[in-house]
Amino acid sequence: MSLSQITRNSFLLICFFFLLWYISSSFYFEQKELLSNKNEETLTEVHLTSPLTLSSNTTITDDDRNPLEELNKKYCGKPTCKFLFVYSLGEQETKANLHFRSFSQLAEKLNRIMILTNVGSSRIGTCNKFPFDFYYNTNLLQKEFPNVLFKSENDFIFWLKERDQIKRKINNNDNKVIPPLSILHSSIKLHHKNTNMKTFYDNAVTNFDKHECISKFEPLMNTKDSNNSRVKYTKLFIRTTDLKTEKSRVKSSELLTKVLTIDEEILLVNGYVIFPLFPQIMPVIPYSDHILNEAQKIKDKLSSSYIGIHWRLERSTPELLPKCVQGLIKTLNKVMKEEGIKNIYLATDYPLLSSRSQSSTFKEITNYHHDAIRTLNETFKINTWVSLGGLEQLRKNDKYDKELNGSGIQGILDKLVCMNSNYFVSGPKGCSRVVSTFTKTIADERRNRIKDKDYSLLNIIDRWRIYL
Template identity: 70%
Template sequence: MKQFNQTSQKIMLAIQITKASLLICFFFILWYLLYEQNKLFLTGEQANNTETLTEVHLSSPSTLSSNITLNTINNNDSIENPLNELKELNKRYCGNPTCKFLFVYNFGEQETKANLHFRSFSQLAEKLNRTMILTNVGSSQISVCQNFSFNLYYNVTLLKKEFPNVLYKSEDDFILWLKERDQIKNKLNNINNNEVIPPLSILHSNLRRYDITSETIYRNVKPVVSLSECLSKFGPFMNLTDPNNSRVKYTIMDITKFDLKTEQSRAKFSKLLIDDLSVNEEILLVNSYVLDPLFPVIMPVIPYNDYILNEAQKLKEKLSSSYIGIHWRLEQSRPELLPECAQGLIITLNKIMKEEGIENIYLATDYPLLSSSSQSDTFTKITNYHHDAIRMLNETFKINTWVSLGGLEQLRKNEKYDTEFIGPGIQGILDKLVCVNSNYFIAGPKGCSRILSTFTKAIADERSNRLDSGLLNVIDRWKIPL
């Protein structure tokens, strides 16, 4: 009986504990339901506030928080992101949050001189801390009007080693920068409904050697309406006539020939040039015709593309590595004197071949080889005297040229480069390299040839640096027989 009572008490105690537990659970569930209902009510009220903010300030409610202060921060972020995009764009292209370009869109002369000028402006880009555009090439020029990228002629990798402190970008890179900048500008200005990123800031400067002036003058000028039409290929992202797209200032520098003649005068001039062109504009756009170096130190020739160097080596091997190189630039010769000029060249060649034991001849000339057009833009009047002189030479010797030896065959088979071989072009660089490597080198005398030829001088200068490699001379000029 006693055991039964103890069992009953345990059961009653368990029932009481269970009732207490159920009661606690009930109140806990009731409290939870009331809390959630209140939470839902508050969230709905805040959502109503969010919709009002969206209508006034933002375009997408998905970016909003339930906190009003955070809404303001997110609103600012949505505006500042394009600014950050612009900085990142500039860092990607220029290595700095702000891009500053030097774009010399026309170098004014054929490749040999243009090569010299490009080096001078690379020095300027370094002094101004500007990214330099690798202007297109073609037809023996460095110009925005040409169709081929800079590396058709030149080795950009070696150029960068020559100027390690200059950042170079191609015309295609420049177009991409213009396009992306324009997209970011439109995005930010539309979001803010105000102009935040301004139009492109451009300084257009025309640099020219002006021989009639007694001192170098740099001045502002009115807008230049006769700019190269080829600049239009950068539109609509760079439009020089639309003030909403580009804000352009125009200047001109007339440079005396005396300021560029000596190392001392160039040292003085270059300081003036750097001071005048140290500006804040994003783009320094330059049309150049200066003829001479701009800085006291003249940098080495821009290295040529490996393809051209390999072609020069192939031609040298076809000439059995022993040959006389001739540069006969017929432009500015006296046509009626050309038969005597040809006779003098024949006498000179016979003498050299006999004395030096050289059997092969290579001719570099502006005379037409592939078409009726000469290989110089400025040599247009070709007479029977010119034809007769070349005929006399061919009838006496086997005359090799880049055409007869199959030079640049790969490019010549590609229709893309057809225009490059009508007139001056990449073949001029090949001629120069083959003549530099010749065992003996001769050029025309006064009356028979253009004496003040930068092309001829460049060959002679390079040969003077290679005399210890077995060359027989630097340069000789044949004589007209009396």
């Protein structure tokens, strides 16, 4: 056999073995790929069918974790959620501000989450439709109470909703894994009518002092349905003298903390206490930036130099008002001449945008009231939050009409503008409400600023005189 034949045969043999190797390898890798794809499809199917979706944020898994505890960890940071929801505070904003601070102190003592109750119409209460941060700066509130976790009403509703979804998915006739909501509803009120009665805490009849606005949480929280909620009712009546002094509040706050240290998930409170609940009075809850900005705009429009007047007509004697307005005019002329101030800002409960007063408790407006304001306007150029275009963006939106046409956010704006005024005056007895938390808050803030060397403030507060 020649050399060329040997070479050709060797080449053919090599080609044969290479072809055999290629066919075998192709078959092996094709099978491996098919098996791999099949496994991936199987895993995908398992992944897609295993979770039982409740919402975009909540799933039930097949492991041993308690779904309610997992939900609570998400909202409350621990396996059990305990809320303090003071859903009604019976006074207007300045006093309600004080009471919300007191109940935030209680939330800290009880280690409960404090619900940021809705606001509106110069009130803090769940009947209102605006969120808490419409009035208040929640970031600064949190800094004041670093040990309290705050949640909005919307957060509370989301928790109720997801809890209810879990309950519906898991529970059946034979297996009640998720129990009904556990609720204590407590009415906490001051004995302002019977000052001799001692402070006491006791059980109360079903629905005792429960405000109808709480029904807005139905069907997620239905206090009338035992399958949804198991509710206990209690009442705490506090003697006035037990809250009037720092010393007396030590004992009463200890009692309050003791009786309300309970296991229920939700502590609902309808409160009307007038005075602070704890010995320490926390600083005023700071107002939202958008209100502070409005106050600064008004100050700028007044050339940063103005007299602030707080004239609350509600408790005035109508027949005295002609003399009251003449006394105010004399005082204004004197201050303007001596201090060289030309601008005047009036904060009042008298109607400015509509026929309704700017106080929810000021009902009877007479011709004496109309004549007094008319005389003042005819004597000076009187500026108000309305005339200076305050809260302009809110006034363009119909949903704020009710808020702005009565008592509402403008009361906070008035308060801030008067705090910033160079000179501040308010009415004497007979012309105005003298014992006013609103006026006291302004005076306290001005006193602190003067103490801190704010030389733009020329006085704390003066009351004009009437000449009989």
